[in-house]
Amino acid sequence: MMTRSFAIALTFACSVLGSALFAAAYAANWGPHLEGLGLFVSLAGLAAGTIGWALGAIAQEQVVDRRDDYPSDPAARAAAQAALERGIDELDRHGFLLKCLFGAFGALGLAALFPLRSLGPNFGTGLYKTKWRKGARLVLEDGTPVRVSDLAVGSMMTVFPDGYVGDASSQTVLLRLPPGTIQASEDRRTWTPHGYAAFSKVCTHAGCPVGLYLASKHELLCPCHQSVFDVVAQAKPISGPAARPLPQLPLEIADDGYLQAQSDYTEPIGPGFWQRS
Amino acid sequence: MRRLVLGLDDRLGIAPILQKALRKAFPDNWSFMFGEVALYCFLVLVATGVYLGFFFDASTAPATYRGSDVALHATPMSAAYASVVRLSLDTRAGLLLRQIHHWAALVFIAAIALHMSRVFFTGAFRRPRELNWIVGMTLLVLAMAAGFTGYSLPDDLLSGTGLRIAYSVLLSVPVVGGYLAFLFFGGIFPTAAAIGRLLFAHVFILPALIAGAVAIHLAIVWRQKHTQFRGPGRTEQNVVGSPLWPNYAMKSIGLGLAVAATLAGLGAFFQINPIWLYGPYRAYDVSAPAQPDWYIGWLEGALRLGPSWSIDVANHTIPAPFFAGILLPAAFFGLLYLWPFLERRATRDGEPHQLLDRPSDAPVRTGIGAAVLAFAVVLTLAGSDDVQAGILSIPVQSMVTGYRWLLVVLPIVAGLSAYRIACELRARRSISQPDARVEIVRTEAGGFDERPESIPGGRR
Numbered sequence: 001m002m003t004r005s006f007a008i009a010l011t012f013a014c015s016v017l018g019s020a021l022f023a024a025a026y027a028a029n030w031g032p033h034l035e036g037l038g039l040f041v042s043l044a045g046l047a048a049g050t051i052g053w054a055l056g057a058i059a060q061e062q063v064v065d066r067r068d069d070y071p072s073d074p075a076a077r078a079a080a081q082a083a084l085e086r087g088i089d090e091l092d093r094h095g096f097l098l099k100c101l102f103g104a105f106g107a108l109g110l111a112a113l114f115p116l117r118s119l120g121p122n123f124g125t126g127l128y129k130t131k132w133r134k135g136a137r138l139v140l141e142d143g144t145p146v147r148v149s150d151l152a153v154g155s156m157m158t159v160f161p162d163g164y165v166g167d168a169s170s171q172t173v174l175l176r177l178p179p180g181t182i183q184a185s186e187d188r189r190t191w192t193p194h195g196y197a198a199f200s201k202v203c204t205h206a207g208c209p210v211g212l213y214l215a216s217k218h219e220l221l222c223p224c225h226q227s228v229f230d231v232v233a234q235a236k237p238i239s240g241p242a243a244r245p246l247p248q249l250p251l252e253i254a255d256d257g258y259l260q261a262q263s264d265y266t267e268p269i270g271p272g273f274w275q276r277s
Numbered sequence: 278m279r280r281l282v283l284g285l286d287d288r289l290g291i292a293p294i295l296q297k298a299l300r301k302a303f304p305d306n307w308s309f310m311f312g313e314v315a316l317y318c319f320l321v322l323v324a325t326g327v328y329l330g331f332f333f334d335a336s337t338a339p340a341t342y343r344g345s346d347v348a349l350h351a352t353p354m355s356a357a358y359a360s361v362v363r364l365s366l367d368t369r370a371g372l373l374l375r376q377i378h379h380w381a382a383l384v385f386i387a388a389i390a391l392h393m394s395r396v397f398f399t400g401a402f403r404r405p406r407e408l409n410w411i412v413g414m415t416l417l418v419l420a421m422a423a424g425f426t427g428y429s430l431p432d433d434l435l436s437g438t439g440l441r442i443a444y445s446v447l448l449s450v451p452v453v454g455g456y457l458a459f460l461f462f463g464g465i466f467p468t469a470a471a472i473g474r475l476l477f478a479h480v481f482i483l484p485a486l487i488a489g490a491v492a493i494h495l496a497i498v499w500r501q502k503h504t505q506f507r508g509p510g511r512t513e514q515n516v517v518g519s520p521l522w523p524n525y526a527m528k529s530i531g532l533g534l535a536v537a538a539t540l541a542g543l544g545a546f547f548q549i550n551p552i553w554l555y556g557p558y559r560a561y562d563v564s565a566p567a568q569p570d571w572y573i574g575w576l577e578g579a580l581r582l583g584p585s586w587s588i589d590v591a592n593h594t595i596p597a598p599f600f601a602g603i604l605l606p607a608a609f610f611g612l613l614y615l616w617p618f619l620e621r622r623a624t625r626d627g628e629p630h631q632l633l634d635r636p637s638d639a640p641v642r643t644g645i646g647a648a649v650l651a652f653a654v655v656l657t658l659a660g661s662d663d664v665q666a667g668i669l670s671i672p673v674q675s676m677v678t679g680y681r682w683l684l685v686v687l688p689i690v691a692g693l694s695a696y697r698i699a700c701e702l703r704a705r706r707s708i709s710q711p712d713a714r715v716e717i718v719r720t721e722a723g724g725f726d727e728r729p730e731s732i733p734g735g736r737r
Contacts, residue, residue: 036545274598
């Protein structure tokens, strides 16, 4: 018995050393590992001592509780029910008042919902429009405008409308595709001058930036849920959970050789929502 | 101590309640510890979280960082991100406590999941404990919400991407999705309001709800008394165990300290969520591969495996994330919430049960539980299919196809296997050990008499 209590006392002593190490590591700025080691030893020593004491040095015994707390005996139940019904009957004598009370509470509850509206702005046009406008120059993250000679065939860049660098809804991938690969529908023939094609960078599935470009297969890949879009075929989804193509930005080349947008996107960008179409 | 008790009794008359409480029986079974582990994780979370709260700046305003990580000096970032980097790299004990906090959250939810599994597979949710099953389910949902809101606070690239997905999933709800997303986030993602709202939810609303639900959970357990496994002297009318004072109290305090020590060890030596490596959130940046905390993995997997449906109905759209991100978890949690009532209807067993089932006592329940667990495991694994595809050199598209099949096949196989094994175990047991055990005693007249086996070391 003496040795057992000695062992338990030893674990508590270890714990004190651990606490000391923690304090010293903090004071001397020894870094998270030694701070953590101190805290660990302090707590582990306490734990070992307490568990050792509970299992090894306390007389084990078993107690038996009876389960007779519930349900209550029939007389008590009947008495409670009677008390409840007495109150209900009393209130029911003025049943009209009771209805008024509930009605008034209901009205207050409904009225109290109104201020929730202030938590979000009006739906507005935010989900339908981006900052792209006719004539908006394509600029890089650092604000430099993109010239027609800037991109090599097979490369990709992230661009924004001039003046809105970093705008989440307007983020766009600009690609330069090999001549003759683009399969554009009749209405999009003029959107891809010199093999430049631009698509919304916001995935149509769950909104992650479609940031991975496989130039050899002309595929844009979303790293969040692995949707793949075929950029030569107007970015239609070819695998993964995305159901809609990435919206395409109509491009044109200004007289001074800089790339610019013909207009905003012609459909809402990003993940779908009820009022989308 | 004695004077304190007497003084309280003078004023409150607590002696009879105290006497009963101190001698309350707590059954000893290893599987009963998961709930306690969860409780102690919550205490560690509160203790470490209070400290972290003093250092966090819930602002998306631009900030500059001038601390010890020189690589980040030139990076534009939010004040929130800068404050967490400073806490991690330039505040003594800051990283340690942040890592302990994060590990505690991961273990908290794991312990809740294990505790729930224990309660499920032993039938402890049956009458009269349906109510506490519902409180427990609510605690699971609140814990996951608390975890996700906390994970999102540092405004780093990884958690920002997760928040972006959460916004899109909210947006996908038919009719009200747009309003929901705007009300929660305060506008189109990313918003300046989000981090402040997340902080308020994470440090006030959710912990207050969790603390309240824990109090109700424990009060119900206390009032109803514990369930127990079958054993000598254990009946539907009693509960056998260690007395609260001092035996069980010392054991439980020891367990709490062991949990705290484990979390301290994890926080000290196992790096978790190194946000200074991820970089600050920027809407047009993304990291690959991107993996959430483990308890969100099944939702991530569901979004990855989900069908690429965008359904147009009468000029309106139901987008793909609604099915995998809203309907599926709603069905999953709905099934779990309703399980006690579904089982009661199916088995027509509305009787109170104080003695626990072994999993093999209820093969159908065990089979269904195994199938649901298998379903959740497949979804969780699918949540990192791109990482596995990279390691195995298999195209990620093939992984998705494989996991879609596995999502159907594995639950069926797991469910049927568990059912068969449980049936087999039950059949063997009924031959080898009859349920009721009796003691044979010699009577004074020289004959023999039977009486129920007494409890070893027990007092009545």
